[in-house]
Amino acid sequence: MRILVVEDMPDIAKAIAQRFEKIGHAVDCETNGRTAGEVLLVQEYDLIILDMMLPGADGFEILKALRGRKNKTPVLVLTARSAVDDRVDVLDLGADDYLTKPFDFRELEARARALLRRSAGMSDNALHFGELVIDQAGRTASVSGMPLDLTRRELIVLEILAARPKRFISKEELVEQLFNFDQEPSANAIEQYVTRLRRKLADTTIEIRTTRGLGYQLAIK
Amino acid sequence: MPSNDIRYSLHTRIILFIGLILGIGAIVLALAAWQYAGIAARDAYDKLLIGGTIQVAENVYVQGGVVTLDPPAAAFSTLSAYDLVFYRVTDPRGVVVAGYGDLAPKIPAGKIRRGVILSDDIYQGQPVRVAAIGKQIDTPDGTGWVEIVLAQTLRARQALAWDLTSKALGMIAIMSLLALLAGAISVRIALKPLTRIEREIEARKPDDLRPIRMTPPNEIRALVSVLDDFMRRLADRIALMQRFIADAAHQMRTPLAELNAQVEILSNDADPKFQGQIQNLGTKITELGDLTSQLLDHAMVIHRAGAVSFSPLDLNALAKTTLAQTVPLSLEREVSIAFIPDADDVLVQGDAISIREALTNLINNALKHGAHSRLSVSVGQDEINAWISVCDDGPGIPLAEQTRLIAPFEIGADRTTGTGLGLSIAAEVAKAHGGALLFINEPEEFCVRLTLSRTVPAL
Structure with a gap:
């Protein structure tokens, strides 16, 4: 860019x-x-x-x-x-x-x-996917009005997935987005973030699907 | 300085002085009254005594060659209404013809031939007033002088004198009390402007150095203007110092940013074996940058308190944007961030910029020293106050440390980083909004609560 x-x-x-x-x-x-x-x-x-x-x-x-x-x-x-x-x-x-x-x-x-x-395509500051709403300016996310307590990196992962809900996002793509130039990138860390996100999304209508070889995708249960 | 010491109370001093003057005056007046009453009573009763003596003298005549007295009942009854009356009539030969023989005035016989002579004496152990007169009379043996003596005890005149004196004393007492009362009231009225100035200064916030509003009376105008002048100079001085701190901090930012850029460039280019040191350098520059920012913020927050008029704002919105802006996106540690707004709009009168700065400092503190894995910012309100709480799952601040840490440049005992200004800034902002900074230690979490009064009047 x-x-x-x-x-x-x-x-x-x-x-x-x-x-x-x-x-x-x-x-x-x-x-x-x-x-x-x-x-x-x-x-x-x-x-x-x-x-x-x-x-x-x-x-x-x-x-x-x-x-x-x-x-x-x-x-x-x-x-x-x-x-x-x-x-x-x-x-x-x-x-x-x-x-x-x-x-x-x-x-x-x-x-x-x-x-x-x-x-990348957003007109306002809110990302919507199903009942998930990500307020990008306020850096908060909620599902059906219930706020999710997320760490900054969890929020970024969710944001990247929600921005292109139709697409599969590869682990490498997430690594590239998530870590600064001077940080040690780690695919394991990405898996941890996704696991924690799944736990926090467990009671909601939103889930993160994994397709081997393709990556992660946000979906409605 | 004991406040009840009379030397330090104008009021007591003036009242005591007036009291002293009035007391001396009252004693002198009382003595004078006693004196005049004595004289008045003596004069009044002397006239009666003289009258009585003359009447007795008129009732002395010669009968059958002998000097005789026909006692005048009316005169005696008047004189003896309250007193004992003694008399003696002596004929020209010196023979007592009537009355008490031993009643002997010490008056030369020559004087009484010209009129009534009065004197004081003691008779039968009692003080008496004695009147004596001579009367020329013709007896068969030729013309001679009859001596008439009347003595009256002093009871009636003493009673009259005492009566007059006590009435006068009553008057004096009433007048003295009235004068003292008038004195006390006028002192109070005269000192009232001082009390009002005292109250006005007492009611002020510590940073309110405006001139005194009330118009002082002429007598203390000079004092008040000196006071105003002193406060003005103090305010100028404080403003100058704050301006200086702000300017200095501001001026330091650009070179610090350049220094920081140098570190960034170095960390890209330099030999890997220097990276550790370069990183340390970067950390130190960041700390210096934080300190600079906070010095500037502290000066500005104090400057704004009282200088900036409050406007209506919604704490929910303010807390949310501040939280979003403050938690670094590049935060290395995994900390869950929660924002819990109040269900209703939380409208307060306040200075958005100071409140934002206070909250930024509290969040930074929590991230730096507190939060292990969780940080939450919540907004709440009741009838009197509105508040923003910053809670984390860290160790919190021990009760004993809390008051100390609010003072500028105090840092936690076990910590080596931090400027010690964050809590101080937040406490100043709370104070400027009629609230306070509270610490809430709970088993699961530690909260710092910035309360703001909902009723604080706009400055």
């Missing part, structure tokens, strides 16, 4: 680019706000990672212009300001998520992945 990083600190931009290139995304970097705005007029991206304090035009202007054009590309905002600072809420301006500097690069990667998953 194609990612635009708008960040005027060269080291930060470089570190972000390196991380996303290693997991197989194409990354463009822009250091000037005005240039970034112009690039966005002609080029489509799957994700924009946007710093707020920029030379040329600041992140607020870029975000406003983007959403003004009804462009729905997910935007992850990086800000040096604190959440308690007096400022316009970036989420109100149309950002999809934000991180405060200094941030953990693994967290940036995880959030970016979540946004990329969401952009």
Whole structure:
């Protein structure tokens, strides 16, 4: 997927680019706000990672212009300001998520992945499958209104399965989605998550089926 | 400083002083009254005595060559109404012709020939008032002076003097009491503005350093303006310090982010044998970043308390988005996250940004120090309060540690990480919303509850 990083600190931009290139995304970097705005007029991206304090035009202007054009590309905002600072809420301006500097690069990667998953066809932030509802912004899931207590990884597994309910999802695909670049990927761990998910879904109408050789599939009992 | 010590009470001091002056005045007045009453009583009874003496003198005549007295019954009965009356009439030869022979005034005989002479004496062991007069009379032996002496005991005049004095004393006592009462009331009225200032300052929140609202009377205007000025300087100073902390923390974020990026680049490129150290470096930078954020948050939360007006907000929605944003997606540990909203909307007046920050800190604390495998955030309400509870299945905070950990920079005894600001921020936010931070230790779980008053007035 194609990612635009708008960040005027060269080291930060470089570190972000390196991380996303290693997991197989194409990354463009822009250091000037005005240039970034112009690039966005002609080029489509799957994700924009946007710093707020920029030379040329600041992140607020870029975000406003983007959403003004009804462009729905997910935007992850990086800000040096604190959440308690007096400022316009970036989420109100149309950002999809934000991180405060200094941030953990693994967290940036995880959030970016979540946004990329969401952009794959979803119009609103809720995933529906049968009686299962996954609130992607609120990071909660429920079946027939009963909330499921899930760990973050269990939620991601369920989210990936629910996003493409017709398809079989292979263990390798889940490994790729679930682990950061710098973590030891493990197929055993995936099996554990699926086992725990099955236990938590036991009393509901939703189940996870396994088909040997193909992978996992979400189904209604 | 003992508050009942009279030296420290203006009220008592003034009342005592007024009392002292009034007491001395009353004693002087009482003595004067006694004096005047004595004189008045003596003058009144002296006139009667003189009248009686003259009447006796008029009833002395010569009969058959002998000086004779025809006692005037009316005069004697008037004089002896309350007293004993003695008399003596001596003829020109010096022979006592009537009355008591031993009644002898110490008055020179020459003086009494010109009129009634009064004097004090003791007769038959009693103090008496003595009146004496001479009367020229013709006897067969020629013209001579008859001496008439009347003595009256002092009972009636003493009774009158005492009567007058006691009435005067009553008046003095009543006047003194009224004056003391008036003094006490006026002192109270005069000191009232001070009491009002005291109450106003007492009722304030510790961070309320606005000028005193009431208009002070002229006498203490200077005091109040000095007080206002002092509070203004204090507020400026505090604002400056908070601004400085916030600015410093803010300025540190960008270089920290760059440093963090360097670590990230290094961890991608460097020799595997350095990876452990690079990771440690990364952890330290993250801790520094957390501390910086929390310093900024702490300064801002305190700054916002009282400075930002509250707006209506739904705690269910706020808690849900904060939970989603706060629990890292990259969390290594497998922790079940549960969100339990209240069945109804939980509407409170509050500052969303501070509450979000408080909750973020509580969730981070629970993830860092508490939760083994489970973290839940629940929202609840009753008539008076609304609350957000952050519960985990960790060890909790021992009862003895709880109060200490709310203070800034206090960290748990067995912990080496943490800035010690998280609980402090949450406690400040609760306080600003008229609530408190509560710890609930239960066998299965440990909860920190951020309560907010539902009736807190907007500032």
